[in-house]
Amino acid sequence: MYVWIWRHLPGGMAAKVVQTALLVAAVSALLLFVIFPVIEPHLPFTHVTVNR
Amino acid sequence: MKVDGVQTAELPAEPLPPSGMSGGDRMRWLARGLGQTLITLGVVMLLFVVYEVWVTNIFAHAKQQATRKQIEQSWSQGKDPLKGSDRLKLPSGQQVTIPLGVGFANLYIPHLGKDYAFPIVEGINDADLEKGVGHYPGTAIPGQIGNFAVAGHRVGKGEPFLNLNHLGPGDAVVVQTAKNWYVYRVMGDDATGNVSVRDLQGIPGREIVSPNDVQVIDPVPDNPGKKPTRAIITMTTCHPKYSASSRMIIHALLDRAVPVSGKALPKELGGTL
Numbered sequence: 328m329y330v331w332i333w334r335h336l337p338g339g340m341a342a343k344v345v346q347t348a349l350l351v352a353a354v355s356a357l358l359l360f361v362i363f364p365v366i367e368p369h370l371p372f373t374h375v376t377v378n379r
Numbered sequence: 380m381k382v383d384g385v386q387t388a389e390l391p392a393e394p395l396p397p398s399g400m401s402g403g404d405r406m407r408w409l410a411r412g413l414g415q416t417l418i419t420l421g422v423v424m425l426l427f428v429v430y431e432v433w434v435t436n437i438f439a440h441a442k443q444q445a446t447r448k449q450i451e452q453s454w455s456q457g458k459d460p461l462k463g464s465d466r467l468k469l470p471s472g473q474q475v476t477i478p479l480g481v482g483f484a485n486l487y488i489p490h491l492g493k494d495y496a497f498p499i500v501e502g503i504n505d506a507d508l509e510k511g512v513g514h515y516p517g518t519a520i521p522g523q524i525g526n527f528a529v530a531g532h533r534v535g536k537g538e539p540f541l542n543l544n545h546l547g548p549g550d551a552v553v554v555q556t557a558k559n560w561y562v563y564r565v566m567g568d569d570a571t572g573n574v575s576v577r578d579l580q581g582i583p584g585r586e587i588v589s590p591n592d593v594q595v596i597d598p599v600p601d602n603p604g605k606k607p608t609r610a611i612i613t614m615t616t617c618h619p620k621y622s623a624s625s626r627m628i629i630h631a632l633l634d635r636a637v638p639v640s641g642k643a644l645p646k647e648l649g650g651t652l
Contacts, residue, residue, distance in 0.1 A: 329415060355426060363430045368505055372431060374623040375540070375616045376503045376515070376530040377593050 439537035446498040450482040459557035477501035487553040528596035540616035551647040563631035
């Protein structure tokens, strides 16, 4: 997949590196600010209360 | 470009469907795909750790600052979410209702740092616990005879209870309401410094319990159905750190209450009251 992406990015080496960095940043932001907040309540790491 | 040309030659046909490949090529294609997937999963998990211990703190910090401001504002306008004159005279069992998510007190634990201060909000849902330490609805309010039970995050989300395990017998837990400062002291054996020793009612300073052991927030902790005679604060958080398999519980007994007087702080916080 990564090879496919790399090959389909337009431009020369420098342009590809910049685009790759942007893609990584975009995916990280999506995970950190959208996906993780949504799935976190369903994971057992942050349960601090006692209940039945 | 030469670089691209070389790279293309070194990484053959990976994205193409495996049909039309020789057996060895197909194996290589599969192995590479598996490797990339595993590396991706690893990176995503690392990113989740970054999120949990760092990013959530940034968001929660902002929310907790806003809650502190909300509390300050309502106090300065003479609006106390815990309306009533003297909490110590409120009969046990009688309860004021506070809207969920509204801050009504501040928590100070000097042993955990001079600047340790968190707002206490009503409710223990995820949204409430991001705004500060959450009060179990229906349990006593600060200073009231009974059990003032609160929950807080251990890791991330402002992590108010990160170092709760550092508390020992006699350490002050200070709660500020609009009207009073309440100084609670962690239970356990003062003489030996053993925080796990239980008193005559069987209440220790610290205990590790299972997540469904709700008797720790009963009016008399660990004594279901008993009528309370003392004012206790109970703090619950997850245990061990980074896990939620158990809960760490800290019980502290009300030592004294002093009326709020301007900006003066109680002695436990380096003040004069």
